[in-house]
Amino acid sequence: MPEFDVPSQEAAPVKILIAGGFGVGKTTLVETVSEIEPLRTEERLTAAGVGVDDLDGIESKTVTTVAMDFGRITLDDAGVVLYLFGTPGQERFWFMWDDLLAGALGAIVLVDTRRLDRSFPAVDFFESRGLPFVVGANCFHGEQPYSAEEIRGALHLRDPNTPLLMLDARCRDDVRGALLSLLDMLIAKAGTAAPV
DSSP, X not given: OOOOOOOSSOOEEEEEEEEESTTSSHHHHHHHHOSSOOBOOEEEOOGGGTTTSOOTTOTTOOEEESSOEEEEEEETTTTEXXXXXXXXXXXXXXXXXXXXXXXXXXXXXXXXXXXXXXXXXXXXHHHHHTOOEEXXXXXXXXXXXXXXXXXXXXXXXXXXXXXXXXXXXXXXXHHHHHHHHHHHHHHHHHHHHSOO
């Protein structure tokens, strides 16, 4: 009988959502860290979106996610495989968020301080559903004019212990750090929920 190399321990699958408003960098974040070619459902912005999609502050945006993004990253040191699901950002596609939420253990909510008001619905969504999340303040062009404390105050996070990280969605180390921060939070919450 032939022998096969069987891993002694399979990596645990973990579903993570990458959410936020329109144009905050969700697709970029998934592309930056995914070890596979990400699935993207991007379509070109057309004249039909004029008056529907608010491009104020992101006038150079030419494509948008219309369903979801999907990527995967294996964290060997943590023994997990993260399945990343990027949500669509436009309000007309928010109805899909509840479907994407099924089976998710946590989320990264990306915010763009140039358009912070577009971040409130994502924060409210996860707070109202009780899904643990970290906030990633995407530093566009490598700059962030506000401190973490200022951003936290403006978002009015219900849980003062919600991690808020400065990151660049184009930087693999930044994204990996945000994912590890979320995993640390999930592990800590699981530890406090365990029976004594």
